[in-house]
């Protein structure tokens with residue numbers, strides 16, 4: 001089969017906001033305890049953080065890490081998590097029915113993020129708590145005033161404010177599973193008042209309002225309209241969440257799920273513009289896709305996990321090759337919508353539906369999905385080009401025409417390279433792709449990495465951590481052959497024409 005990818009230096013989608021390569025760490029399962037924090041581990045640093053994990057996170061270099069949830073945030077008392085560790089309460093944690101020891105809290109996490117070279121994207125509790133507490137935590141984190149919460153931070157050993165810039169106004173408040181679930185109007189009013197107090201406390205922050213928990217929610221659309229009608233003046237982003245999975249074991253369908261992600265983004269962007277029009281506003285509301293990933297493998301196992309444990313192994317999906325191909329396509333979709341999506345968080349980062357896995361007391365290992373995320377996060381920084389892909393399509397059960405070739409193209413003027421991220425969705429045929437780069441002199445292929453395996457269900461594991469691992473490909477500046485069901489990252493050295 002033959003295909004063509006045409007990219008033109010003059011046809012630009014947008015400068016990419018690097019924060020689309022952000023991630024997420026929730027107090028859930030072994031993400032924090034046994035993930036980033038394990039004081040007895042041989043690599044633990046002075047604060048008990050695993051340095052093997054920290055160094056791997058640094059490789060991914062996520063600009064933001066959303067924290068502390070997720071569903072967890074809707075029962076979160078941030079005051080429990082700061083100051084003297086010996087005095088912190090153990091709590092029944094009602095989002096995941098676990099015990100929260102609070103041995104890692106806001107103070108420690110912001111220090112961990114600093115050590116990782118990332119910024120914290122902090123969520124406030126609008127489930128069991130409200131606008132006042134949201135303002136207080138902003139004061140604790142960001143204020144230099146001689147006032148109660150800023151002084152509490154100083155007493156806890158942090159003279160300098162943490163300077164957290166991006167804040168989420170709650171989490172998935174449209175979902176009946178959420179602690180303190182609200183109707184759209186109830187949430188909209190609470191979020192609006194919280195936003196005012198938070199911005200009065202620190203006018204430099206930016207705020208993300210909760211959108212729908214996924215595009216299949218019965219209130220999707222209406223929820224976004226109601227929230228933005230109340231909050232437009234006070235917020236900067238609206239969130240999108242979605243998880244994908246091959247529940248029916250229909251791989252062709254599954255590989256096409258990124259088309260749905262694209263429509264979801266376009267629909268929410270259209271709603272933002274509609275409300276901007278209604279308000280006669282001059283501000284665009286941007287999108288924060290702050291939870292996205294594959295999540296379905298662990299669903300059954302999770303039902304059998306005993307309640308009220310500390311750090312139980314929850315949501316430990318083990319990802320195979322086809323999941324990595326899907327993650328590659330989802331990343332392409334985010335890059336190809338980078339005119340509207342300014343923040344996106346791979347959910348999550350360590351152990352919980354994560355690219356990085358740890359064995360308690362043992363080694364770290366990398367999932368298949370680590371690699372497309374690594375390559376996009378490392379080389380997908382620059383300008384997204386509006387590439388044209390000429391290829392055959394196939395029909396799925398929900399999609400009329402799924403292109404066999406999925407791709408995004410990023411030009412980095414700084415590095416003098418064009419980077420292509422390409423997935424061949426064809427399960428049995430190789431595709432010979434002609435590459436046409438207009439407006440550039442393509443000099444040489446700097447790097448071509450391929451992720452593939454004879455078995456689509458192949459996974460990595462502690463015993464076989466490199467079973468599915470990238471290898472070098474043989475792309476030329478004007479052509480590449482994509483083996484069936486394969487992921488590719490191709491860096492081409494270019495000069496501008």
Ligand code: AHR
Nearest residue numbers: 069070071072171172347
């Ligand atoms: O990431 C796991 C969970 O998925 C989050 O806690 C929640 O926001 C979403 O439903």
